Amino acid sequence: MSFIKTPAVPVESINPKVKDCEYAVRGEIFNHAQRLQEELEKNPGSRPFDEITYCNLGNPQALGQKPITFFRQVLALCEYPALLDSDEAHKIFSSDAISRAKKILSTLTGKSTGAYSHSKGAKGLREMIADGIALRDGYPANPEDIFLTDGASAAVHMIMQLLIRSENDGILCPIPQYPLYSAAITLHGGTLVPYYLSESNNWGLEVFELKGRLDLARENGISVKAMVVINPGNPTGQVLSESNQQEIVELCRKEGLVLLADEVYQDNVYVKDKKFISFKRIIRSGYRDDEISVVSFQSISKGYYGECGKRGGYIELCGFREDVKDQIYKVASVNLCSNTTGQILASLIMNPPKPGEESHKLFFSEKEAILSSLGRRAKALEDAFNSMEGVSCQKAEGAMYLFPRIKLPNKAIDAADKAGMVPDAFYALRLLDATGLVLVPGSGFGQVPGTWHVRTTILPDESKIPDIVSRLKTFHESFMREFQD
């Protein structure tokens, strides 16, 4: 007779914060899409579409976007410096890629990408980033206030870990929000304090709403420590006006909130009447350093660069005391450093080729081609959604997403209920099964109760947009017909 032991790790015994955390962007719909993809690979023709189109995630190079040539030339030279000495180097690489790679290597520990760097990131690279920030804002940046990270996600975790002590600590987050924030707050054991963006006002941020939610949370005994602002917005695509940003900063100052400024889409603005202004610039033009604390998050994954797989990014801290910065540095040092490839790319996106340098012309044309195409794609998809019955879609002023609202028929809501699904997830699943398009249900981001949305990226190759629009429309018509009230 043999006894089968209970395995050492039953799921009931794991950290409940891990169990409770959710991340819709790679959630159930995405997992279903991966199963469909495997099915299609085994049995081509088994579905009414030939391929899965992943619009669930801001992952440009997965959908065919080409990396910026200059950036990749510099990377190749840094990875294999023997290229610098080869006779062929000047035939293959631009002169400024060669000089940039030499400059970067000279700043790295051991002059190699293979050594751990300083835990904040290589100092020379932080200096290049500080130069880029200064040029962007018109105010100097201190390399000692910059911490390089394995993408912005790691940085968000680091800051949440620093700020959150228990479930009594709250973080104000926009609704809808990018679910990294809700997941990180759950994992670190805090409380998400929601404030709603105003859909009818092009997803604007209204300070009276914010103040009301803050007061309510405080009445409920929550110590609200920080406020997340995503600008340009994810999933909403709005770009904040300067006056709105000033109101936000003033509120944070008055209320003693750390402003967590997610600015990873700073290079993604598609409308002429808006431009990106950093929160750093707002505070530098009107506040002392001891009046307000701001963390600015930047990433190499977005913009026109889209280097998601490299996992690079940084935070810039403003208005933090030295003893708190020391604590952040200590935690960074436990993980030794972020990856040097991502660090190098972060220095490059904040310091791209300048006019007069050999690569500039090609760089500029690659950048403009990507950004102008993204603008056209955003507009085409926005128009398509707005032409569909019961769908309204705000303008994508920036970022990489649209977040259309869908008035689902009651019969569809009932059918979802019977299937044990949230209505917008039911819609997204049907859409996936019919078209191969992977969208994320609005419920993954949060929305006003009783409203339903989906989020799509604007990233499929421009040549595929007409077909995607046609598939979306055909599906939607058939869905609305099927569930007509």
Place this chain on the structure above:
Amino acid sequence: MSFIKTPAVPVESINPKVKDCEYAVRGEIFNHAQRLQEELEKNPGSRPFDEITYCNLGNPQALGQKPITFFRQVLALCEYPALLDSDEAHKIFSSDAISRAKKILSTLTGKSTGAYSHSKGAKGLREMIADGIALRDGYPANPEDIFLTDGASAAVHMIMQLLIRSENDGILCPIPQYPLYSAAITLHGGTLVPYYLSESNNWGLEVFELKGRLDLARENGISVKAMVVINPGNPTGQVLSESNQQEIVELCRKEGLVLLADEVYQDNVYVKDKKFISFKRIIRSGYRDDEISVVSFQSISKGYYGECGKRGGYIELCGFREDVKDQIYKVASVNLCSNTTGQILASLIMNPPKPGEESHKLFFSEKEAILSSLGRRAKALEDAFNSMEGVSCQKAEGAMYLFPRIKLPNKAIDAADKAGMVPDAFYALRLLDATGLVLVPGSGFGQVPGTWHVRTTILPDESKIPDIVSRLKTFHESFMREFQD
């Protein structure tokens, strides 16, 4: 009259787990070394040494170790695939580097290193790693049980986050231990349950000691969930015998402990009578999958490759239930993926060039040169320590460190006390100021109370070892003379 507001983040308000965590490897001695380095750069000749020698951290390329040519050729080709089409490619790159880069690119999402991969890591790369594990162990590995991470540190955090619910959950850790473990347990709010390695038995792991500590912790109400074993050992350098490994596995099975097997030094064994045996191989040769849960940690930072800055690594899970693996996958997906450069390197170290392939000869000679030199350096430093008054140093069978014990004179202990320092930190600081050598005090790793140690890496370039030995001896003699009892 103006009021200066309290800044939004006083250090008193941050997460106490962050405040409590410590990491000696980049702690006070290291910070002092960085200040000295800046001073030397500004005023060369101002100290009795010309450079700071960082022996605090297993960071081979920081000290001049050259990366493996094949690995870096493949990376350069993956970063800038235009090289593959250039006429010059075959003049610069070996044919197997070219074919490997093509194979790797074909497995990546969007065929680009710039796209987010699957959250476990690119499937094709996990398959290559699984092949390497199977070859190492003689038992198959399942790519679905492999999770690629930004270095082993990130993996340790992930597992601690999964296992630890509160301070009532305990993790058995060797003392001395690599302080990543104590830092991660503190950050995630658990309790470190120490078991002492036996210094007189060449830092061996004694199961009766382990069982005693486990029982004691349980009597104190701690739910002990897992046991960390570092093999080869850090900071101790011991390589476990197969029979010892079997005892450990049997204890974990009986007691329902997850075995956390830190095997990042698996390619660093320097003595002929020992070899690395994975815990996976031990359990596959005698246990069913539902009897014991093991996590094996591997890293690209150590071995003969030493690609620390790239932040690559993986965990292989054995004996975990699907629902628990789903939770690990979910948490991995919140961070999207680990960096693809590190992922590629992980596939390369587990699948290096094979005999008959064009690069094999060069690869083999580079690998052997590094490993045999490391063995000689370990021996030279070990002999040096053992020749010093009051110092005894166990053999470095593997890994990259020596952990000599220093019998400090009472007067030195008193002097340390007066300076407000732990005695071994006092010794290490004096050593640094006198020689520029950066060692880590044993107190950062834990040690039997009343004993004092320092940890040094064996990584300085071999040509520098005689000078380092001489500096160590001269300093030690003078220190012992100064504090003679």
